[in-house]
Amino acid sequence: MLSFLDLSLNYFTGTIPRARNTSFEYDTWSRNCFSSENSCHLAPQMRSVAECRQQTSLQLQPCVSWTRTHLLLLIVVVLVCPVIVIAALSAIAIYYWRSRSLQAAHFWQLRSSMRADVEEQAGSQRNVCRQFSYQELDAATNSFHQNALLGAGATGFVFQGKLDDGTTVAVKQLDTRNSGMLINDEFWNEVKVRGAIQHPNVVTLRGFFKGIGGSDPMLVCEFMPNGSVLDALLSDNTPLRWPRRYSIAHGAALGLEYLHEHCTPAIIHGNLKPSNILLDRDFTARVGHFGSVRVAKVSQRAVVSTLGFVDPEYGVTGKLTEKSDVFSYGMLLLVLVSGRRMLESQPSGKPQLLTWMQLLAKAELSELVDPRLEGNFDKHEVSLCAQIVLLCTRIQPELRPSMSEVRRILEGIMPVPNSGSLDTPVTSSHTSFVSMSHFSGSFYGTSDSL
Template identity: 40%
Template structure:
């Protein structure tokens, strides 16, 4: 029996040497990053292992107990060394990146990915994502120092420039005019919303920059510009066929439907208009400019400053300050009239005075015999008359003075889908008649 137990002390002393070596490593003599380890923890583990081996070697336990103790020591040392090795690798990784969330491919472009600042939380939603923070020199170089030749548009908010970054990447940079709390609030509001919203019919936010008190927002580039430019610019809508116009209306309705029905809480855009509907190279429409957007849960009468664009603002909001999702539906109806008639929302009619197209067109929109006379000449003879009546009916319901008479944007969406060809995102097939979905149609 003594012969069988003879190797065990040798095994114990050999294992003691292994444990002492591991103790030395844990105490920092063999590990480059040991300065940040916990000496108390390392000492405790070392003492425990050494004590366990001494007990095994110098006490006469039964054979099974000795073997179990030795195996326990081996397992403990293995776990400890594995944990220490993984922790060392993690520390080296943290030290090499400086603790920042960056991408090497973006570093050369002057872009750093950072979480949206915690103060950008006026509209609470379910998720946040990383937003690119651009360095000002990279924006200045990409826009050729914000040259006039790269300017895409100008409005009350500021100017938009085309930016060409390295590797052929292009984007749009909006430089906000002015300063003060209102400008900063709109800037924060737009980052807050677009930093969390992802939808095919809402423009994508790429990043932002703050330089010497000026605010810049970087978006995806929409090659065809705004719907306003396409309709009322030099081309006068000649590039927009009937089906393309219906596709633009459908895309816009889908973007609004996402804001109203799928965001929590629902989001009211508050400044929907043709200049805030952007078009890509395939005439896919996306809603932009969320500086004035608010969550419906935070809106009370008189709590929101009156904002928007004359001609698109709903009557109840203009007169009483009452703001709901139906305010966006009214603005959408005005955009639909623009697409139908090719007119601006406010024009000089005869007699010479400014008048909204809603007031001017309402009598003709509800009279089938007069309706064709107000249609944009560019598309007048290119659509099915039944489709024309259906779109006119949707527009009339959207611009009703009484908010409760207006449809939900979901109902509008369902009414437009059958009017758009399948290849453009609708359900209309060649030779198929429209199927009205809105009830109480005035046409």
């Protein structure tokens, strides 16, 4: 005799014959699908089958909606799941792309921050800017021997020296007799201000000698083992690769931004050019050779600058501002892109600078980029640099970006602004200095254009 029948989890339909003295437990019918209209319907709340013994059979009507419902559910799952998967993959891709963008945007800040921490720790172990004696510097440079001479400029000579503690330094001997420099108490106060500057993209001033006893005054700075940007570009050795050039451009922007916007009062370089951007052991750009330049509050003075890099506005007003440095930075950036060709002369003796500026104005970037790179450069970064050059060399200083804006553009944080989006009262109808029809005369500072 059948005493136990487990029909659970089968989804049966149809008729089950009645059997005498047969008892089926409630849970043996679970998970089958029958019509709820049956008096003994099999559902989670169904009564015992024993209550229906008077029936000759249990007519269990099928749940006709089961197949359609589950088929619809299956269709929904088949259609929706791929959409969900695609949406999830898209979200992951977008997140990854944005993460990469943020990493690229903040790479430079993180790198600079880490380097600043290292420099700060190292700086705390070094002596503060101090006054040296002539005997100390004479011994450091081997009596200013010719073999220690690093270079010469309009303001004096630079020697390599080694202090008693073994630190290698650069000693700049100021030629006050021939340079026309005014060395007074104000100058030395400014030197002390500069000595307090500790920034990874600015050459640190270690000390000074006031020129007692008829000797020339001197400035003692960090030694930069890789020379200057000019040296690197003119070298016949392996040329500077594009990533390093872009890094130099960014480092110089950071240094100028610090001088302009984080020093009180603001410091204007006034003589920015490739020979004044120095390279440390890691080829990090360090803004240097501005020890003889007045702070920003002194707006009118004699400044020694190189033709082509000096702001043409200076020829009109005789004043230098932060925007004068911005102009010079634009020209420096152009040199980094085009290479040493821009610094050379044509057979006629006419500088190449005008030619490269005209190519820039016409957006002929393929002809502008240094051929020594052999095509190995980032086209987007080169285009970005070209646009920054045009912004920095606008004829109206008010239209030029600040160095913090330049830095943010290089880092990808800020888009290249149009002429109307900068914080300036000048309308967008003004053009870049490099695209002016009287470019040749004004660029070289001739009186008829100025």
